[in-house]
Amino acid sequence: MTTYPTIAGPERVSATAETRASGCFHCGAACAAEGVRFAGKAFCCLGCRTVFEILSAGGLEQFYQLNEAAGTRPPQAMASNQYCYLDEPGVRARLVDFADATLTRVTFHLPTVHCIACVWLLENLFHLKPGIGQSQVNFARKEAAIAFDPTRVKLSEVATLLASLGYEPKLNLADLDAKPANPAERRLWLQLGVAGFAFGNAMFFAITGYFGLDAFTGPQLKVFIGWLNLLLAVPVVTFSAADYYRSAWRSLRQRLLNIDVPIAAGVVAIFAQSVWEVASGHGEGYFDSLCGLIFFLLCGKLFQQKTFDRLAFDRDYKSFFPLSVTRRRGHAEERVALSQLSAGNHLVLRNGELIPADSKLLSGPALIDYSFVTGESEPVEKRPGDYLYAGGRQLGSSIELEMVKPVSQSYLTSLWNQAAFRKDRSGTLNALTNAYSQRFTKVIIAIALGAAVFWTFVNPGKSLNAFTAVLIVACPCALALAAPFALGTSQRVLGRQKVFLKNPFVLETLAKVDAIVFDKTGTLTAAGAGSVTWHGTPLNEAEERWIYSMTRHSTHPLAVRIGEAIARQHFPEPVRSFLETTGCGIEGSVAGNEIWLGSATWLESRGLVCVARCDEGTAPSESPHIGSMVHVALNGHYRGCYALASALRADAAQLIAKLSVNYELALLSGDNEQEQERFRVLFGPGPHLQFHQSPLDKLGFIKRLQREGKTVMMVGDGLNDAGALKQADVGVAVVESVSAFSPASDIIASAAMVPHLAEVLSYAKQSVATVRAAFLISTVYNVVGVGIAASGNLSPVVCAILMPLSSVSVVAFACGVTAWLGGRLRGGELRVESRSNADSQLSTPRSQPTGGVP
Amino acid sequence: MSVIFLLIPLSIVFAVAFLFAFIWSVRSGQYEYTTTPSMRLLLDERTATKPASEPDNSPNPKLK
Numbered sequence: 001m002t003t004y005p006t007i008a009g010p011e012r013v014s015a016t017a018e019t020r021a022s023g024c025f026h027c028g029a030a031c032a033a034e035g036v037r038f039a040g041k042a043f044c045c046l047g048c049r050t051v052f053e054i055l056s057a058g059g060l061e062q063f064y065q066l067n068e069a070a071g072t073r074p075p076q077a078m079a080s081n082q083y084c085y086l087d088e089p090g091v092r093a094r095l096v097d098f099a100d101a102t103l104t105r106v107t108f109h110l111p112t113v114h115c116i117a118c119v120w121l122l123e124n125l126f127h128l129k130p131g132i133g134q135s136q137v138n139f140a141r142k143e144a145a146i147a148f149d150p151t152r153v154k155l156s157e158v159a160t161l162l163a164s165l166g167y168e169p170k171l172n173l174a175d176l177d178a179k180p181a182n183p184a185e186r187r188l189w190l191q192l193g194v195a196g197f198a199f200g201n202a203m204f205f206a207i208t209g210y211f212g213l214d215a216f217t218g219p220q221l222k223v224f225i226g227w228l229n230l231l232l233a234v235p236v237v238t239f240s241a242a243d244y245y246r247s248a249w250r251s252l253r254q255r256l257l258n259i260d261v262p263i264a265a266g267v268v269a270i271f272a273q274s275v276w277e278v279a280s281g282h283g284e285g286y287f288d289s290l291c292g293l294i295f296f297l298l299c300g301k302l303f304q305q306k307t308f309d310r311l312a313f314d315r316d317y318k319s320f321f322p323l324s325v326t327r328r329r330g331h332a333e334e335r336v337a338l339s340q341l342s343a344g345n346h347l348v349l350r351n352g353e354l355i356p357a358d359s360k361l362l363s364g365p366a367l368i369d370y371s372f373v374t375g376e377s378e379p380v381e382k383r384p385g386d387y388l389y390a391g392g393r394q395l396g397s398s399i400e401l402e403m404v405k406p407v408s409q410s411y412l413t414s415l416w417n418q419a420a421f422r423k424d425r426s427g428t429l430n431a432l433t434n435a436y437s438q439r440f441t442k443v444i445i446a447i448a449l450g451a452a453v454f455w456t457f458v459n460p461g462k463s464l465n466a467f468t469a470v471l472i473v474a475c476p477c478a479l480a481l482a483a484p485f486a487l488g489t490s491q492r493v494l495g496r497q498k499v500f501l502k503n504p505f506v507l508e509t510l511a512k513v514d515a516i517v518f519d520k521t522g523t524l525t526a527a528g529a530g531s532v533t534w535h536g537t538p539l540n541e542a543e544e545r546w547i548y549s550m551t552r553h554s555t556h557p558l559a560v561r562i563g564e565a566i567a568r569q570h571f572p573e574p575v576r577s578f579l580e581t582t583g584c585g586i587e588g589s590v591a592g593n594e595i596w597l598g599s600a601t602w603l604e605s606r607g608l609v610c611v612a613r614c615d616e617g618t619a620p621s622e623s624p625h626i627g628s629m630v631h632v633a634l635n636g637h638y639r640g641c642y643a644l645a646s647a648l649r650a651d652a653a654q655l656i657a658k659l660s661v662n663y664e665l666a667l668l669s670g671d672n673e674q675e676q677e678r679f680r681v682l683f684g685p686g687p688h689l690q691f692h693q694s695p696l697d698k699l700g701f702i703k704r705l706q707r708e709g710k711t712v713m714m715v716g717d718g719l720n721d722a723g724a725l726k727q728a729d730v731g732v733a734v735v736e737s738v739s740a741f742s743p744a745s746d747i748i749a750s751a752a753m754v755p756h757l758a759e760v761l762s763y764a765k766q767s768v769a770t771v772r773a774a775f776l777i778s779t780v781y782n783v784v785g786v787g788i789a790a791s792g793n794l795s796p797v798v799c800a801i802l803m804p805l806s807s808v809s810v811v812a813f814a815c816g817v818t819a820w821l822g823g824r825l826r827g828g829e830l831r832v833e834s835r836s837n838a839d840s841q842l843s844t845p846r847s848q849p850t851g852g853v854p
Numbered sequence: 855m856s857v858i859f860l861l862i863p864l865s866i867v868f869a870v871a872f873l874f875a876f877i878w879s880v881r882s883g884q885y886e887y888t889t890t891p892s893m894r895l896l897l898d899e900r901t902a903t904k905p906a907s908e909p910d911n912s913p914n915p916k917l918k
Contacts, residue, residue, distance in 0.1 A: 066897075116896065119890060119893055119894065119897070120897050123894070137890055138887050138889070139889045139893060140887065140889040141887075185886065186881070186883075186885065186886070189880045193873065193880065194873070197869065201865075201866065201869055205862065208858075217856060220859075221858070224862075
């Protein structure tokens with residue numbers, strides 16, 4: 001599963017510590033020549049040195065022996081009151097898991113946890129600060145549960161300690177919501193354990209009867225075994241099978257016959273019949289079959305409950321919004337919880353911080369990255385007085401805002417008040433099995449009644465017996481197991497390919513999909529990965545070097561991208577009189593040459609003619625006039641422009657071609673139409689291409705398709721798609737890194753898997769076909785069994801053989817076929833990367849927008 | 855052969871002991887979050903060296 005870092009011996013570390021000249025002893029980052037030195041070791045910054053000092057003072061130097069340079073650089077400048085808001089009673093009470101007079105326990109999400117040394121350090125935290133008690137790390141979730149004594153240490157101090165060690169707690173609004181109690185899985189394990197225990201023992205005891213062992217001991221053995229098995233079956237029937245009665249009762253009240261109705265009826269019939277047989281001395285009952293039946297059913301239930309620990313499928317905007325923000329009062333700045341903000345507050349946002357509520361910009365200029373909210377791939381520049389929507393990220397220097405609306409009423413958050421977010425779709429779970437069971441149950445009841453009526457006339461003594469025998473043998477164990485095992489196996493196969501399903505039954509809907517809606521940004525195009533091309537009079541090497549030197553002085557994303565693209569072996573030259581005009585461009589002089597880089601309007605306002613429109617004569621799909629243009633003038637002469645394309649994902653064209661055969665396709669984009677031509681070529685003449693779509697437009701578009709009777713799959717990636725993802729029958733959230741935020745969805749898919757969507761869809765169809773085939777097999781068993789039962793000849797031995805045989809063979813068939821199909825899927829077109837590769841990427845921390853990870 | 859009437863209840867007693875062991879293990883959370891314990895196993899023998907300078911720095915690690 002997880003690749004563990006090697007544990008280096010102490011000797012080895014001390015040897016490398018002396019010889020390693022360049023890497024920081026704590027975090028391994030390259031150190032500058034004049035870097036910090038302490039205790040004979042090199043550090044890249046004061047922060048890393050401080051962590052080393054804290055650890056050695058606390059006797060925790062072994063951290064460096066567990067994994068070389070395993071540390072994470074702590075945040076550079078941390079305000080002393082950074083976490084003070086955590087001590088507010090309202091915030092604190094909702095954040096901690098447990099609190100009494102002398103003990104508080106809290107769980108922090110620490111995104112930088114990445115190796116075994118982190119686990120060790122965090123679990124030895126009590127050495128570093130008096131008052132901190134036991135801590136426990138959950139590596140898969142990157143969480144640490146920490147106990148501390150609230151009279152000796154404050155919650156904010158615990159958070160500050162973690163941050164100063166490089167484990168900055170990530171706190172967001174969702175942390176304030178009630179945490180789910182113990183996983184329901186614990187109860188299921190207990191039910192399964194009890195059923196398995198009873199099944200194993202009852203089967204062994206019953207075998208004595210089947211093999212005629214009582215010939216040696218006399219008839220008392222049979223009676224003894226009968227009562228013993230009755231005793232064993234009681235906890236199984238009352239505890240292990242309890243959920244089936246509840247589900248059956250709920251379904252009956254809704255006038256439906258789900259699969260649990262015949263199961264519950266069968267369990268009750270078997271138990272009643274067996275108790276009667278044992279009590280009246282007629283026989284030993286069917287207790288062994290009964291326990292086995294429930295055991296197999298619970299196995300299926302456990303199998304279908306596979307969840308992906310590190311993924312959350314139900315996240316809303318609250319997991320995206322931070323828990324606190326900097327508020328300015330007069331000249332003082334304070335960190336306050338988002339819940340304490342109100343309209344009119346003045347906020348200070350630093351580089352990478354998120355706008356928590358719709359606000360007005362007071363001091364700027366601001367450069368807002370709305371990519372996650374609106375789908376625009378380029379950041380937007382704003383001036384003081386402009387209105388800023390919640391959800392954008394500030395890039396560059398810090399800005400000041402005035403809140404106009406409270407957090408909960410902002411443009412973006414109001415999306416969550418839509419009906420789509422309130423509907424509960426759990427009723428459609430396992431629709432395949434339930435649809436089949438509707439007919440199945442009616443037929444079985446008809447046969448049972450028929451048999452009872454028939455025997456009433458022929459041999460009244462056998463009438464009741466035949467009725468219960470039919471119910472017993474028809475108990476659809478194999479039927480109930482087919483879908484969980486087949487679809488559960490498919491879910492695991494897809495999970496290894498980094499397509500994570502919320503639950504196995506998503507596949508049923510996936511197989512029915514006939515319309516696919518794409519969001520442009522992040523799904524078909526990859527932001528920031530496009531090519532940078534030069535159009536105009538060719539530049540010589542010196543000229544390109546000058547431009548490169550200029551771009552190094554700007555943090556504007558376009559300048560950064562141009563700089564990266566033309567960097568090659570250029571060494572930057574000094575730039576004089578550099579000036580950046582927001583919204584226009586940059587100017588300066590390099591080696592005596594005046595250089596202007598900027599928008600066409602800016603250059604034209606200086607009397608130049610920007611001729612390089614560079615889109616004539618080329619096919620639209622190859623046209624570079626897509627994305628953004630940066631024009632260049634040298635010494636007052638126009639030279640041409642850089643075109644920055646937003647790149648289509650690899651294989652997007654093939655994917656569209658493959659899908660358009662069987663599916664109705666559509667493209668929705670929050671972006672403007674400038675790329676319409678290109679997508680028209682890609683999609684062909686038929687599909688809807690809609691631009692300038694607001695989150696609500698997208699939701700409405702999906703609804704329209706559904707009203708036309710389509711089963712819609714939505715592929716999107718941002719908060720702006722959240723409504724559409726939720727409204728669609730299957731919502732697919734595409735993520736670059738699996739640990740990154742994704743809006744609520746049914747499927748979380750790695751971006752690398754998007755080109756293979758067609759294969760995933762056809763695999764879903766094959767899996768559902770497998771389930772249907774398994775239904776057929778189980779029906780054959782039922783026909784045989786019911787035949788025996790209706791003739792009034794069902795004996796416990798037949799039952800004990802038929803039931804496990806049918807269950808095991810159906811499960812083997814379902815798992816075997818889906819795994820084989822999955823193997824073909826992986827062996828064929830889908831060889832994305834090896835398994836270990838995929839897993840290690842999952843557990844690698846990605847740098848968060850705030851608090852970088854070196 | 856009637857010894858079987860003694861052996862069967864005896865076997866049940868043993869089996870029930872194991873059932874309770876299982877119930878205890880589920881209750882104590884051993885069937886959840888299985889990643890970290892497997893890593894912690896590698897760490898068991900390494901405990902932090904006690905700092906000499908701060909004798910007061912010894913909270914009860916078993917605080918629970």
